[in-house]
Amino acid sequence: MPTRRDFLRRSALYAGAPLLAPTLAGALAPSLSGLVARSRGVVPAPGAAIRRAALGEGGYGPLRPAGPELALPEGFRYTVLSRAGQPMHDGRPTPNAFDGMAAFALPNGNVRLIRNHENRDAPATARCKGDPARAYDPRAGGGTTSLEIRLAPDGTAGAGAADAVACTLVRDFVSLSGTIVNCAGGPTPWGSWLTCEESVEGRANGWGREHGYIFEVPAAAEEEIVPEPLPAMGRFVHEAVAVDPATGIVYGTEDRLVAGFYRFVPKTRGVLRDGGRLQMLAVAGRPNYDTADGQRVGESLPATWVDIDDPDPRGTWGDHAAVFSQGFTKGGARFSRLEGCWHGGARDPSIYFHATNGGDARCGQVWQYRPTSADAGALRLVFESPSREVLDYPDNITVSPRGGIVVCEDGAGTQHVRGLTPDGAIFDLARNLLNDDEFAGACFSPDGRVLFLNIMGSTVDAGDSRGVTVAITGPWARGAL
Numbered sequence: 001m002p003t004r005r006d007f008l009r010r011s012a013l014y015a016g017a018p019l020l021a022p023t024l025a026g027a028l029a030p031s032l033s034g035l036v037a038r039s040r041g042v043v044p045a046p047g048a049a050i051r052r053a054a055l056g057e058g059g060y061g062p063l064r065p066a067g068p069e070l071a072l073p074e075g076f077r078y079t080v081l082s083r084a085g086q087p088m089h090d091g092r093p094t095p096n097a098f099d100g101m102a103a104f105a106l107p108n109g110n111v112r113l114i115r116n117h118e119n120r121d122a123p124a125t126a127r128c129k130g131d132p133a134r135a136y137d138p139r140a141g142g143g144t145t146s147l148e149i150r151l152a153p154d155g156t157a158g159a160g161a162a163d164a165v166a167c168t169l170v171r172d173f174v175s176l177s178g179t180i181v182n183c184a185g186g187p188t189p190w191g192s193w194l195t196c197e198e199s200v201e202g203r204a205n206g207w208g209r210e211h212g213y214i215f216e217v218p219a220a221a222e223e224e225i226v227p228e229p230l231p232a233m234g235r236f237v238h239e240a241v242a243v244d245p246a247t248g249i250v251y252g253t254e255d256r257l258v259a260g261f262y263r264f265v266p267k268t269r270g271v272l273r274d275g276g277r278l279q280m281l282a283v284a285g286r287p288n289y290d291t292a293d294g295q296r297v298g299e300s301l302p303a304t305w306v307d308i309d310d311p312d313p314r315g316t317w318g319d320h321a322a323v324f325s326q327g328f329t330k331g332g333a334r335f336s337r338l339e340g341c342w343h344g345g346a347r348d349p350s351i352y353f354h355a356t357n358g359g360d361a362r363c364g365q366v367w368q369y370r371p372t373s374a375d376a377g378a379l380r381l382v383f384e385s386p387s388r389e390v391l392d393y394p395d396n397i398t399v400s401p402r403g404g405i406v407v408c409e410d411g412a413g414t415q416h417v418r419g420l421t422p423d424g425a426i427f428d429l430a431r432n433l434l435n436d437d438e439f440a441g442a443c444f445s446p447d448g449r450v451l452f453l454n455i456m457g458s459t460v461d462a463g464d465s466r467g468v469t470v471a472i473t474g475p476w477a478r479g480a481l
Contacts, residue, residue, distance in 0.1 A: 050390050051425045058404070058421030058480035063431050069455065069468055071431040076474030077154075079167045082115075082147060084457050084467040090173035090224075095119065095129040095145065098454035098467035100184030100240065100396060101441030102193050104219035106148065110170060111445050112219045113147040113452055114193035115469065116182040120459040123206030127461060128177055135178025136227035137209040141461065143177040144195050144217050149471070151450060165449050167471035174224050180211050183255065184240035184396060184440075186341060189248075190270045193217045196238030198255055202317035210317055214238060214252075216272060231312035232275040233264045236323040240341035240396070242351050244371070251351045251369070253338035260324045260332055261353065261369070263305060279305035280327030281369065283379065287331030291367070293360045295381045303369060303379040306330035333379075335367075340397030340408070347403075352382070354394040356410070359384040363411075364394040383420075390426065391418055396440050401448035404480035408453075410438040417442065417453065421480035429481070430472070435465055449473065451481075 053059035060073035070078055084096035099118040106112050119126065119141035126141035135143075148171045154164035176195065183198035193216070200212035213229035239255040248269035252262045266276035283289035284302040308326050316322040328334065336358035344350040350370040358365035363385035371377040385391035392411030399405060405420035406429065417430040417439050432439065434455055441454035450471050457467025 050386065053419070053421045053425035053427040053480065055479075058423070058425055059419065059427030060429065060475075060479045060481075063428055065433060067433075069432070069434045069470065070472075071433055072472065072474070073429070075478070076472060077164060078470045078472045080468055080470055081149065081167060081169045081452075082172060082469040088145070088172045088174070092129065092174055094172070094467075095141075095143070095174075096457045096461065096463065096465075096467050097142075097459040098456050098469060099182065099440045100186075100195070101443055101452060101454060101469075102185075102187035103443045103445050103452055104187065104191060104193075105446040106219075111149045111151060111450075113149060113443075113469070114175065114195075114217055114219060115145050115147065115441060115454065116185060116195055117142050117144065118181055118183050118198070118456070118459050119143075119461070120181055121461055125461065126180070130174035130177025130224045132178075134224050134226050136176075136215070136229070137178040137180075137207055137211070139206075139208040140178045140180045140211070142179045142182040142197070144175045144182060144193065145172055146175040146217070146219075146221065147172040147469070149452075151445065151447075154473070163449070163473065163475050163477070165471075165473040167450060167473070173222075175221055176215060176217050176225055176227050178209075178227060179213075179215060180207070183238070184340065185214070186241035186243060186250075188216075188243050188270075189245040191219045193219065194241050194243075194250070194272075196241060196252070198237050198239060200235055200237060200318060200320055200322070204317050210235070212236060212238070214241070214272075228273060230272050232278065233272065234262065234278045234308065234311040234323050235313065237320050239339050240353070242341045242343040242353075244343060244349065244351070246349060247371075251341060251343075251353075253341045253353050254324065255337055255339055255356075256320060256324065257337055257357075258321075258324070259335045259338045259355075260327050261335060261338060261367075262308075262327075278308040278311040278323075280308060280324075280330075280332040281379065282306050282327075282331045283333050284376075288328060289333040291333060291355065291365070291381075292336040292358050295359070295365070295384065297381050297384055299381065301379040303333075303377045305375060306332050336362075336365075339395045339410075342397050342399055345399060352397060352399075354397055354407075356393050356395060361386055361388075363388055364391055366394065366397075388412075392416075394418075395438060396442055398442045398444065400444060400476070400481040402476065402481060406442045406451070406481060408439040408442050410440075415439055419479070419481050427479075434468065437465055437467075441469070448476065
């Protein structure tokens with residue numbers, strides 16, 4: 001049954017309302033190529049035939065309770081690294097609403113996690129989580145925290161658990177504050193996290209500054225930074241971004257029922273504050289192409305890009321379509337709620353992204369964009385869920401260093417993390433035993449030994465549900481991840 005969080009989030013999106021829910025106003029190529037082959041001809045109805053990966057076929061076997069928070073396959077363990085409300089090393093309580101996240105290698109051999117906090121409190125109740133003197137907007141309750149994690153062999157795991165890793169929190173602190181609805185984002189090849197605001201509200205709505213921007217947080221930062229918005233990257237309902245390491249181009253998603261897929265071509269590679277050109281994807285010769293339903297898995301559509309003339313439109317605060325409408329007027333394509341976004345890696349120069357409730361069954365799609373030249377590429381539907389039982393509202397996406405795909409669900413009822421094998425089979429990797437909150441922030445440690453994962457928690461400070469960050473270890477080589 002849908003939760004209150006699920007109802008508020010979806011009803012706001014369907015109505016085109018601002019996303020502050022309390023007010024209701026205001027080597028990936030083999031993996032996804034396999035999915036194309038396996039998804040052809042699927043009928044969008046419950047129980048449709050989909051190949052599932054059992055143990056020995058890329059999956060890891062049935063899930064069983066591994067602790068009070070998670071069910072995992074046999075041989076997998078997890079450690080709780082962080083809980084909302086617990087004191088951090090900077091003396092502040094850990095903010096709630098854990099969302100997008102990425103992992104970075106530190107010079108001392110430890111791992112830096114940078115984690116988003118999708119706080120949705122209204123201006124009247126929001127509370128700055130960091131230093132108000134450094135906050136972008138001292139009235140706002142979102143932002144990021146940074147965690148330093150030490151990885152070491154786990155001597156307590158016992159015989160037969162050679163792959164177990166002991167994960168210890170060394171230090172954590174607020175690294176950016178004063179933003180709103182920090183949903184997802186993405187890592188950069190130059191060692192930073194791009195955190196995205198999923199709301200375009202501003203002073204007219206009671207905030208101290210205008211919102212709807214992307215901000216950059218260096219992984220090397222050891223204290224709270226002074227936030228600098230990146231207006232050339234657009235003011236819209238941002239969700240996630242992925243950077244092409246070969247070109248420095250940043251691709252991004254928009255979490256609206258009618259959404260665009262964007263790219264930002266920077267003037268200076270790796271220096272986003274220097275500005276650049278924001279564009280929206282269009283299907284060549286088919287203006288305003290609608291990808292929401294009636295699509296054929298595996299069909300390649302020639303894609304081009306149209307310029308957004310005014311990426312930071314003034315005088316339209318609260319207008320969630322101000323950027324999208326510019327691209328759509330020029331023929332841009334429309335998608336149905338775009339969320340997770342990830343680059344394919346060294347073996348596959350593609351961008352993969354989710355249309356969370358796209359598809360004939362409205363249960364989710366996975367799309368691929370592959371550049372073929374500086375100004376063109378190929379758009380392809382890789383996978384479409386035929387039912388909630390197969391895949392229900394895919395949200396965050398990440399890629400294993402071994403080439404498998406990890407998908408966090410944000411659907412109704414029981415929440416899962418699903419895995420996809422290189423030959424296109426799907427399997428369960430984790431189930432939320434704690435509550436019905438969504439999974440988010442899945443990301444692997446740089447060496448691939450640990451999967452970090454969030455259970456979100458409440459998105460308002462008064463909520464009862466508390467976010468949790470865990471580190472999952474186990475026999476990854478036994479399956480596709």
